[in-house]
Amino acid sequence: MDVLPIIYLIYMFISLYMLNFFLIIYFKNRKNFFDSPETTKKYSISFVVPAYNEGKTIEDTIKHIFDIDYAHIKQVIVVNDCSTDNTKQVLQKLKKKYKKLIIINNKINLGNAARSQNVGLKYVKGDLIAIVDGDSFPARDSLKKMVGFFDDPKVGAVTVPVLARNREKFIEKLQALEYIAISFGRKLLEYVDAIYVTPGPLALYRKEALLGIGGFDEDNLTQDIEATWDITSRGWDRKMALSTSVTSQVPDKWGVWWKQRRRWNIGGLQCIWKYRNSLGRHGMLGAFIIPFFVLSLFLGLIGLGIFFYLLITNIISKFLYTRYSIIAGTPIVSLNDFYLTPSFLNYLGIIMFLLGFAYLILILYALKEKIFVKENILNIPFYLIVYLMIYPFVLVDSIYHWWFGSKKWR
Amino acid sequence: MEINLFKSNKNVFWEALLVTILIFVLGVIAGFVLENWRTSNIDYLYVNSELNLLDVKVQSEIYGIGDFDCNAAINENINFANRIYEEANTLEKYQKASMLTEDLIVSHKKYDLLRTLLLLNSIKIKKECNASYSNVVYFYRFRDKNPDIIAKESVFSKLLVQLKEKMGNEILLIPIGFDGNVSSVKLILDNYNISENELPVILINEKIKIKDVETVEDLMKYFD
Numbered sequence: 001m002d003v004l005p006i007i008y009l010i011y012m013f014i015s016l017y018m019l020n021f022f023l024i025i026y027f028k029n030r031k032n033f034f035d036s037p038e039t040t041k042k043y044s045i046s047f048v049v050p051a052y053n054e055g056k057t058i059e060d061t062i063k064h065i066f067d068i069d070y071a072h073i074k075q076v077i078v079v080n081d082c083s084t085d086n087t088k089q090v091l092q093k094l095k096k097k098y099k100k101l102i103i104i105n106n107k108i109n110l111g112n113a114a115r116s117q118n119v120g121l122k123y124v125k126g127d128l129i130a131i132v133d134g135d136s137f138p139a140r141d142s143l144k145k146m147v148g149f150f151d152d153p154k155v156g157a158v159t160v161p162v163l164a165r166n167r168e169k170f171i172e173k174l175q176a177l178e179y180i181a182i183s184f185g186r187k188l189l190e191y192v193d194a195i196y197v198t199p200g201p202l203a204l205y206r207k208e209a210l211l212g213i214g215g216f217d218e219d220n221l222t223q224d225i226e227a228t229w230d231i232t233s234r235g236w237d238r239k240m241a242l243s244t245s246v247t248s249q250v251p252d253k254w255g256v257w258w259k260q261r262r263r264w265n266i267g268g269l270q271c272i273w274k275y276r277n278s279l280g281r282h283g284m285l286g287a288f289i290i291p292f293f294v295l296s297l298f299l300g301l302i303g304l305g306i307f308f309y310l311l312i313t314n315i316i317s318k319f320l321y322t323r324y325s326i327i328a329g330t331p332i333v334s335l336n337d338f339y340l341t342p343s344f345l346n347y348l349g350i351i352m353f354l355l356g357f358a359y360l361i362l363i364l365y366a367l368k369e370k371i372f373v374k375e376n377i378l379n380i381p382f383y384l385i386v387y388l389m390i391y392p393f394v395l396v397d398s399i400y401h402w403w404f405g406s407k408k409w410r
Numbered sequence: 411m412e413i414n415l416f417k418s419n420k421n422v423f424w425e426a427l428l429v430t431i432l433i434f435v436l437g438v439i440a441g442f443v444l445e446n447w448r449t450s451n452i453d454y455l456y457v458n459s460e461l462n463l464l465d466v467k468v469q470s471e472i473y474g475i476g477d478f479d480c481n482a483a484i485n486e487n488i489n490f491a492n493r494i495y496e497e498a499n500t501l502e503k504y505q506k507a508s509m510l511t512e513d514l515i516v517s518h519k520k521y522d523l524l525r526t527l528l529l530l531n532s533i534k535i536k537k538e539c540n541a542s543y544s545n546v547v548y549f550y551r552f553r554d555k556n557p558d559i560i561a562k563e564s565v566f567s568k569l570l571v572q573l574k575e576k577m578g579n580e581i582l583l584i585p586i587g588f589d590g591n592v593s594s595v596k597l598i599l600d601n602y603n604i605s606e607n608e609l610p611v612i613l614i615n616e617k618i619k620i621k622d623v624e625t626v627e628d629l630m631k632y633f634d
Contacts, residue, residue: 005509013434020433021426025419191419313557320561329625330568343507344441351437 005345007306012348014299019355025188026366033187033366034243037148043127045143045204047076048120050113054134055085057249061134062094062101070143074126077102078134079116082109087134113200114216114223121215129205131224135249136201137165145244146204156209156236157228159186159198161367165247170379171257175250177360177383184363187242195238196289200224202246209236220274222267229275229289233282242367258394265398268293297395304392356384441510448504449513455497456520462490463527480539487532488543491582494525495574498585518552518587525586526594532582533616544581544633546570549599550610552587563610565623570612572626577633 026033047065051058058078065076080088080103091103102123110116117131128150132138139160146158161183164176189195198205203224213230216223228238251257272293278286325332360380364370466486501521505514532545548570550563567585574583588595588609604611604619612620614632 013430016433017426017430020429021422024422024425024429028419028422192422317557317561320558321564324561324565324623325568327625328565328569328623329627330565330572334568341503341507343509344437344444345509346507347444348437348441 022188025191029191036145036241036243039148039151042072043147044072044074045128045130046074046124046126047130048117049078049132050116051078051087051134052081053083053085055087057135058087059090064137066098068143069140075100075102077120077123079104079120081106081116114218118215129207129210131203133201136246138202138246139244142244145241149239154237155239156206156231157198158204158239160202160241161245162199162201163245163247164250169252173379174383174387181363187240190240193284194288197225197228201248220267220270221263226271229271232285261394262398265395266402269402300392300395445508445511452501452517459494483535484541488579519592522587525584529584544615546581546583547613548585550587552589566610573629
């Protein structure tokens with residue numbers, strides 16, 4: 001057998017393994033999938049919201065926070081990082097309405113969310129710290145569904161599903177699907193203690209856990225991933241409250257989307273490099289999370305390499321074939337070319353695609369999303385075939401930027 | 411603070427591995443079954459073709475005892491060539507799709523030998539009967555990965571199909587693949603001064619060698 005079919009089979013095996021892994025976890029735990037523990041404790045909560053040019057969304061974010069059905073919100077600290085739009089004016093207007101709103105205006109622009117968050121952490125007084133992005137909108141029941149997990153003294157952080165707020169444009173709809181799939185996967189990872197991120201749109205930390213790691217890494221472009229890895233390495237558990245959510249503005253242009261994903265990838269690479277000595281150590285961080293990230297990296301790069309190899313050889317073959325056909329006066333395309341004889345790898349590929357499709361349908365069903373609507377029927381195949389295939393290209397761009405030191409947040 | 415490797419569902423990693431191996435092995439077995447089924451189809455066709463060629467050869471021997479019926483011999487030969495040309499197309503398609511087994515490669519070589527016998531029989535009949543049809547033998551590289559060779563061979567194949575359509579039974583079209591491992595085919599190539607590096611080559615009436623791509627109209631001029 002040639003090398004390429006062997007590589008293809010390896011990819012199939014890994015994909016099938018991950019699919020079975022997630023399915024087994026789901027079917028073992030589906031009865032308590034949406035459970036959130038109740039609590040009688042009254043945890044006081046301080047919110048920290050970094051804001052840079054969030055004039056369009058910050059008012060809605062603050063309103064959503066204060067609308068949360070929870071009686072023990074101690075303070076909402078917004079750190080304005082020298083916004084150049086009307087963020088400051090909006091916040092000053094909100095200050096008149098919300099007495100617990102504390103506004104910190106940085107004297108100089110700090111350049112990234114992590115630095116602003118750390119500024120905010122200096123003022124927290126609550127038992128728990130909620131981190132919310134300036135363009136995110138927590139659900140009304142979010143805190144009630146999250147705080148109960150902290151009755152377990154080993155829990156250091158709780159996350160929730162992050163869902164797309166804007167779902168009008170095609171790119172937004174694809175991200176909506178993606179965010180749902182990611183949320184489902186993250187909940188499954190909770191059952192094997194492998195949650196690797198408590199995302200910035202809404203994450204709740206035990207004060208001791210977050211301040212114990214010194215706050216957020218200001219050099220990391222995905223400080224939420226880094227913080228999660230840090231608290232994991234110190235033995236803290238991470239949980240997810242699936243029965244609530246936070247919605248967040250997703251990029252509505254491909255250029256903005258690309259930059260966001262590049263930033264995520266660079267942050268991931270930074271984390272892998274920073275925690276490289278934790279491989280095989282520190283519980284699930286070294287046993288699963290880091291190997292999972294590294295394997296994804298390699299599979300993406302090798303897959304991209306093979307893609308380009310096949311593309312180039314195909315182009316060369318087609319060019320040569322067309323050239324000879326023109327000389328010979330034979331048809332470039334004939335009916336016989338459409339009589340396909342699929343190999344068993346083709347059949348396996350079709351089966352894998354169908355399994356992926358079925359898995360996505362299961363996710364939508366499990367999370368009570370509408371399945372048989374026009375947008376999902378059209379978007380799901382595009383998501384599986386095209387959207388996911390763009391990732392390796394972003395990865396290459398990210399590696400380039402990471403290697404040559406371009407770590408700008410904005 | 412105690413760090414536990416597995417908090418719950420700790421066997422899920424091994425369970426998933428077991429299930430994956432099971433499904434994967436079943437998939438590979440299904441692949442073998444598919445390819446074996448295709449090989450069986452080809453072998454069935456081959457056995458019938460081999461029988462037909464033997465029949466043609468025996469008929470030639472019988473005619474050698476008495477009067478040689480050239481028309482019958484020529485028609486049998488041409489019909490047989492047309493049929494195994496179609497079987498060759500099926501074999502090529504199955505072979506391109508074959509990933510797990512090499513059985514079809516063996517079948518391919520058996521067909522190449524069969525077609526070599528067909529060529530030799532045709533040369534004999536032409537000589538005995540002073541037949542007017544032309545032998546058009548297409549020697550090609552078998553399992554070559556060079557894109558230039560593959561492109562050229564694809565175009566040659568289409569060219570010969572067009573030639574056959576235009577000239578019908580005036581030509582006997584015999585494709586013979588060569589991968590260096592079949593001695594008889596190597597001998598035939600040596601006999602006609604065709605080196606392996608020159609392939610693909612079209613040989614017309616054991617004399618005219620065509621190595622470059624030409625139009626079907628230009629090819630037809632060689633038969634005038």
